Structure formats: structure tokens, C-alpha cells
Amino acid sequence: MSQHTTIIEAPLGATAERQAVLATSGEAPGKDWIIVTRGIKREYDMGGEIVRALRGVDLAIQRNEYVAIMGPSGSGKSTLMNVIGCLDTPNEGEYWLNGTRVSSMSDDELARVRNKEIGFVFQTFNLLPRATALHNVELPLVYAGVGAVERKKRAREALSRVQLDGRMEHRPNELSGGQRQRVAIARALVNNPSILLADEPTGNLDSTTSEEIMRVFESLADQGQTVIMVTHEPDIAQHARRVVVLRDGLVASDDRRSAFVEKLGLTV
Amino acid sequence: MPFFEAIRLALQQIWVQKLKSFFTLLGVMIGVTFLIAVVSIVGGMSRYMTEQLVGKIMAVNSFELRHRPNINIGDHDESYWRELRRRPRIKESDIEPVASALPDGVLWAAVGYDNLAASSRYVAKPKGVTAFTVTDDYFTIKRMAPVSGRLFSPQEFERGMPVIVIGQDVADYFFPALDPVGRELTIRGIPYQIVGLMEKQGSAFGISFDKFIVAPHKSPINRYVNAHGVIDAIMIQTPSREGMLSTMETVRQVMRARRGLRPAEKDNFELETSDSALEFWNKIKSYLVMAGVALPAIGLVVGAIVIMNIMLVAVAERTREIGIRKSLGARRRDIMSQFLVESATLSTVGAALGVATGFAFAKLISMVTPLPAAVELWSVLVGIGIGAGVGIVAGVYPASRASRLDPITALRAE
Numbered sequence: 176m177s178q179h180t181t182i183i184e185a186p187l188g189a190t191a192e193r194q195a196v197l198a199t200s201g202e203a204p205g206k207d208w209i210i211v212t213r214g215i216k217r218e219y220d221m222g223g224e225i226v227r228a229l230r231g232v233d234l235a236i237q238r239n240e241y242v243a244i245m246g247p248s249g250s251g252k253s254t255l256m257n258v259i260g261c262l263d264t265p266n267e268g269e270y271w272l273n274g275t276r277v278s279s280m281s282d283d284e285l286a287r288v289r290n291k292e293i294g295f296v297f298q299t300f301n302l303l304p305r306a307t308a309l310h311n312v313e314l315p316l317v318y319a320g321v322g323a324v325e326r327k328k329r330a331r332e333a334l335s336r337v338q339l340d341g342r343m344e345h346r347p348n349e350l351s352g353g354q355r356q357r358v359a360i361a362r363a364l365v366n367n368p369s370i371l372l373a374d375e376p377t378g379n380l381d382s383t384t385s386e387e388i389m390r391v392f393e394s395l396a397d398q399g400q401t402v403i404m405v406t407h408e409p410d411i412a413q414h415a416r417r418v419v420v421l422r423d424g425l426v427a428s429d430d431r432r433s434a435f436v437e438k439l440g441l442t443v
Numbered sequence: 444m445p446f447f448e449a450i451r452l453a454l455q456q457i458w459v460q461k462l463k464s465f466f467t468l469l470g471v472m473i474g475v476t477f478l479i480a481v482v483s484i485v486g487g488m489s490r491y492m493t494e495q496l497v498g499k500i501m502a503v504n505s506f507e508l509r510h511r512p513n514i515n516i517g518d519h520d521e522s523y524w525r526e527l528r529r530r531p532r533i534k535e536s537d538i539e540p541v542a543s544a545l546p547d548g549v550l551w552a553a554v555g556y557d558n559l560a561a562s563s564r565y566v567a568k569p570k571g572v573t574a575f576t577v578t579d580d581y582f583t584i585k586r587m588a589p590v591s592g593r594l595f596s597p598q599e600f601e602r603g604m605p606v607i608v609i610g611q612d613v614a615d616y617f618f619p620a621l622d623p624v625g626r627e628l629t630i631r632g633i634p635y636q637i638v639g640l641m642e643k644q645g646s647a648f649g650i651s652f653d654k655f656i657v658a659p660h661k662s663p664i665n666r667y668v669n670a671h672g673v674i675d676a677i678m679i680q681t682p683s684r685e686g687m688l689s690t691m692e693t694v695r696q697v698m699r700a701r702r703g704l705r706p707a708e709k710d711n712f713e714l715e716t717s718d719s720a721l722e723f724w725n726k727i728k729s730y731l732v733m734a735g736v737a738l739p740a741i742g743l744v745v746g747a748i749v750i751m752n753i754m755l756v757a758v759a760e761r762t763r764e765i766g767i768r769k770s771l772g773a774r775r776r777d778i779m780s781q782f783l784v785e786s787a788t789l790s791t792v793g794a795a796l797g798v799a800t801g802f803a804f805a806k807l808i809s810m811v812t813p814l815p816a817a818v819e820l821w822s823v824l825v826g827i828g829i830g831a832g833v834g835i836v837a838g839v840y841p842a843s844r845a846s847r848l849d850p851i852t853a854l855r856a857e
Binding site (some may be wrong): 263366 | 771775
């Protein structure tokens with residue numbers, strides 16, 4: 176690998192071969208690059224057998240991008256999402272999040288980063304069943320040490336942003352699937368994270384509600400939020416403006432939406 | 444997470460599963476109940492023994508020179524009783540040597556008593572009374588005062604006149620609805636004039652202390668209370684407790700000399716204080732205290748084990764929740780403290796309930812039996828403190844397991 180001290184900006188849509196070469200260790204990426212990974216490898220020991228989930232992933236994502244990470248089951252997209260989301264640390268390689276090298280942080284430091292920089296949205300919503308929508312949304316602020324009054328104010332604002340003003344005191348079991356996911360999105364946004372990380376967010380929703388939720392993500396991306404969505408469905412992926420396809424633990428393709436849709440058309 | 448938030452959350456958690464929480468904290472609750480109940484019962488009994496029972500019989504800072512102990516509650520064998528019976532009595536002739544050996548400011552009184560039949564003209568049937576013959580300072584030492592009439596004058600003491608003061612029960616029986624002062628009570632054919640009615644002394648364990656009459660030592664009753672020249676006791680009262688012990692030793696030496704006892708020989712008389720009377724009670728008390736420590740301890744250990752196991756189950760059931768919290772930024776110590784606070788709160792609530800039931804139990808005992816049982820504040824504080832402590836100790840392992848869960852695996856849990 177050649178060693179450069181400046182980042183070569185890769186035009187969106189570059190293929191895997193022409194992926195950007197990143198600064199070597201010690202030199203942090205520039206401010207506009209929210210996510211920069213180099214050579215991420217992650218393997219697990221599953222009962223004696225070693226499973227190589229990620230085999231050297233290079234990825235660069237700028238502020239305000241709307242990226243879909245696609246791939247079949249076993250491609251490593253969930254593992255990549257966990258690494259990006261700081262839930263997991265890679266065995267090899269480096270990961271810079273918002274200019275900070277995250278890949279070798281301690282558990283406590285990672286927790287801090289998750290709290291401040293990452294907003295998760297899960298397929299199964301993952302709300303606390305016995306807490307109200309409002310309390311669910313204010314939870315990240317609780318762990319950020321924000322006072323009760325301020326917390327409630329910001330939680331209400333977040334719920335407004337996803338048009339859920341009227342349902343704040345309801346528990347998850349009193350809400351529809353779409354409403355629950357919106358609560359989850361509000362929770363993900365409440366601490367103004369650098370990235371919104373969504374894992375199959377429409378997986379448990381019907382097609383009408385799915386469209387609804389995808390519109391929410393769209394509007395958030397329009398407002399300037401960086402959104403990364405992991406999915407195995409091309410229909411969902413084409414809502415994004417850039418699609419990264421993973422296969423067997425490596426980036427197989429990295430295209431603008433238009434190119435991606437074109438490709439889809441070709442194969443279908 | 445701020446402390447009060449965590450406690451509020453924990454209380455919420457407990458409330459949501461009321462029945463399950465109740466059974467979880469039952470062990471701690473029972474342990475603390477025992478603690479409160481035993482402490483209050485033992486404390487009450489102790490107070491009763493010292494103040495009500497012995498305090499009424501023996502005056503403060505005083506001891507009595509007798510031939511054998513007056514209050515003798517205890518576990519003694521045959522040889523002990525035989526030895527007691529062999530002891531020589533205290534004599535009139537002992538009074539002067541003992542009295543003159545006492546330091547200034549120390550009061551003394553010679554006392555003799557026995558049950559005698561008395562009669563008055565107002566009631567047909569004669570009845571037994573306890574008749575005391577005493578010397579001048581008796582009333583001062585025992586702090587007895589009349590409610591009507593007066594005590595004896597120095598001349599009455601000196602000349603041994605047939606005058607008496609009587610107790611409330613005697614007045615009630617022999618002079619119903621009458622003022623006894625100025626009237627007469629006849630004992631062995633001799634009438635005695637009542638100069639004073641004494642204040643009520645009370646009772647203990649069903650024995651009334653008001654069935655007495657008191658006469659001057661030199662009065663004719665003396666002949667019937669004891670054999671000639673014999674007295675039952677010399678009461679000695681010192682101004683302070685410290686002085687009492689040294690004065691006791693002085694008297695002991697005087698008596699040992701008079702009786703010609705060799706250094707190796709034990710006393711053949713008794714110097715009785717309220718402490719020695721309470722000796723047996725103190726022994727019982729120490730056993731009760733041991734029970735009072737053992738029973739709560741067992742309850743608390745069981746309680747701790749139950750809490751620990753329930754918390755382990757809770758952690759397993761809430762694995763997903765822990766994963767969610769961690770994904771939102773909860774650190775290990777946040778999860779750890781959440782569960783620790785939960786188990787400590789659970790256990791403290793149990794302790795508080797235990798205080799309430801212990802309180803109720805003690806109240807019940809004091810209403811149903813003559814035992815006074817009053818809850819003592821220190822036992823409440825200790826109970827709650829131990830309750831919290833048990834919860835923390837029991838919760839450490841489950842909380843630590845919860846904190847070490849991998850968020851990814853936890854999120855996949857059902």
C-alpha cells in the first residue's frame with residue numbers, strides 16, 4: 176500500500192478497485208469524512224471453526240450522505256454495521272468516526288461514542304416495553320447526563336420531528352408498528368448524532384408503512400442528517416443515494432443510485 | 444444515571460411485579476422482623492426487670508447485708524440450698540459494729556419482717572399482712588412517703604411505740620372507704636395506731652407491693668417478726684455507685700472478722716445488690732440476645748440468596764433491555780449500578796416492611812402479655828441499614844454479569 180499524507184477524494188460511484196486510498200495511521204481524515212475505514216477484518220470463533228465475516232473492508236462516507244449497505248445473508252453487512260456503530264471492534268484495520276480513531280477504544284469509550292455520535296434504528300424497534308414513548312426517547316440523554324427538564328424538552332422536540340406529538344405518553348404496545356419505528360427514530364436523533372444507522376428498518380412493517388418510514392428517512396437526509404441503512408432488499412436500497420454492495424466480507428460495488436438502478440435493470 | 448432516578452426506576456420495577464417482589468424480599472423482611480421484635484421484647488423485659496421488679500424491691504445505690512439472698516431466681520442445686528440453710532442469721536449485735544464502720548454520708552437501716560395476721564374492727568375476717576420493723580432511715584433509703592398522715596417521730600422510734608404506717612392494699616381491705624389514719628390495726632392482740640398511709644408501690648409479675656405495714660424497730664411487733672436478737676437485714680445506701688462498692692468491702696471485712704472467717708473460707712452471709720439479684724436475668728438475657736442475633740442472621744442470609752437468584756433471573760429476562768441500553772450508550776457501570784440499586788432498593792423495602800411487622804409484633808406482645816415491649820430506634824436503623832447492605836451484597840454478582848453482557852448478543856435475545 177502506498178503511503179500518502181493527503182486524502183484522494185474518490186468520486187461517488189467509483190468501483191471497488193478505484194476506492195479512495197486513505198491517510199496512514201497517525202493522520203486523521205479531514206473533517207468532512209464522517210466514516211473512514213481501512214482494511215477492516217472481523218472474524219469469529221464459532222465452535223472451533225473460524226468465520227471470517229469481514230475480510231478487509233475499505234469505506235469512506237462523507238457528511239450528509241445517504242448510503243445503503245446491501246448484501247445477501249452472510250455477506251458481512253450486519254457485522255459491518257456493528258463495527259460502524261461501535262458495538263463491535265475489528266480484529267484488524269482502522270476505523271475513524273468523525274475524525275477520531277475508534278477501532279482501538281475501550282468499552283467505556285465506545286459506549287460514550289455510541290451515545291454521542293450514533294443513532295441506531297433496528298428492525299425490531301428495540302424499545303423498552305414498559306416505558307412511555309417519551310421516556311424511550313429521552314434514554315440516550317439519561318446516559319449523557321442531561322438533566323430531567325432539559326431531557327424532556329429535547330425528547331418532545333425529537334418526537335415532533337417524526338410527527339408523533341400526540342402519542343408521547345403511550346407505551347410501545349399501544350402504538351402501531353410504524354409509530355414504534357418513529358419513536359425509535361426520534362430516540363436515535365435526540366442526541367444529535369453524526370450518523371443515523373438503520374438496520375432493516377422496514378423489515379417488520381407492511382408495504383404502506385414501509386413507504387411512510389422511508390419517507391421519514393428521506394426527509395431527515397434532506398435536512399442534512401447522514402444516514403446509513405443496512406438492507407438486503409434492493410427496493411429499499413434504491414431509496415438511498417449511494418449503494419455499497421458487500422459480498423463475502425468485501426466491498427463488491429459502490430455506486431450512485433442511478434448506476435445501481437441501472438445495474439438492477441440489467442440483471443432483472 | 445443519577446441516584447434518585449435509579450431508585451425511582453427500581454421502585455417502579457418492584458411495583459410492576461408486586462407479588463414476585465414480595466416473595467423475593469420475604470427473607471429479608473422476616474430477618475428484620477425478628478431483629479426488631481427480639482430487641483424490643485428483650486429491651487422491654489430488661490427495663491421491666493431493672494426498674495419495675497428489682498427497682499421496687501431494692502433501692503438505688505444500696506445493698507443489703509442478709510444471711511442469704513432475698514431475690515433468688517435461678518438454677519441452683521441441692522448443696523447450694525443446704526449451704527444457705529446453714530448460715531447464721533444477722534443479729535442485733537451486728538448493727539453497731541457495721542454502722543460505726545460506715546463512712547460519713549452513708550445511710551443504714553435495720554429491717555426485720557414476717558407475715559402476720561392482722562384485724563380491724565371494720566372487717567370481720569382477719570388477714571395476713573407483711574409486717575416490717577425498721578430503724579429511722581428506712582423511709583429515706585427507700586424513698587417512701589406517706590400520701591396522708593405522717594412518718595414516725597424520733598421519739599416513736601426511740602421508745603418503740605406501737606404505731607404503724609400502712610400500704611394501700613391494707614387500707615383498702617381493713618378500712619374500706621375510710622381514712623385509715625388515726626384508726627387501729629390489731630396484731631397478736633396488741634392494737635397499733637396508724638399514723639400514716641403510704642403511697643402506692645405497685646406490683647410486678649402479679650405480686651403486689653402494697654400489702655405491708657411498717658413499725659418502729661423497737662415496737663412490740665419485733666417480738667413476732669423474728670426470734671430475739673435476730674434481724675433480717677441491714678440496708679445500706681451510699682451517695683454514689685462508686686462509693687457503694689468500697690463500702691460493701693468495708694462491711695464484708697467487718698462481718699468476716701466478727702464471724703472469725705479465715706481467708707480461704709467463703710462468706711457465710713450475703714451482700715445483696717440489685718446487680719446480684721439481676722444475675723440470673725442477665726444470663727437469660729444473653730441467651731435471648733444470641734437468639735436475637737441468630738434468627739435475623741438466618742433470615743437475612745436466606746433473603747440474600749433469594750434476592751441474588753431472583754436478580755440473576757431478572758438479568759436473564761432483561762438481556763435484550765440491557766443490550767438496548769448499551770447500544771444507546773450505557774457503560775458497564777451504568778448497567779451495574781442500575782441492577783445494584785434495584786436489588787438494594789428491593790432489600791431495603793423488605794427491611795422497611797420488616798420494621799413495620801416487627802413493630803406490630805412487639806405491640807401485640809405488649810398487649811397480650813404483661814411484658815412491656817417498646818421498639819428501640821437503634822434496632823430500626825440497624826435493620827434498615829442491614830437490609831440495604833444485604834441487597835447490595837446479594838446484587839453484586841448478578842449486576843456484574845449484566846454489565847458484562849455483549850450488546851450484540853444481548854440484542855439478539857428474545
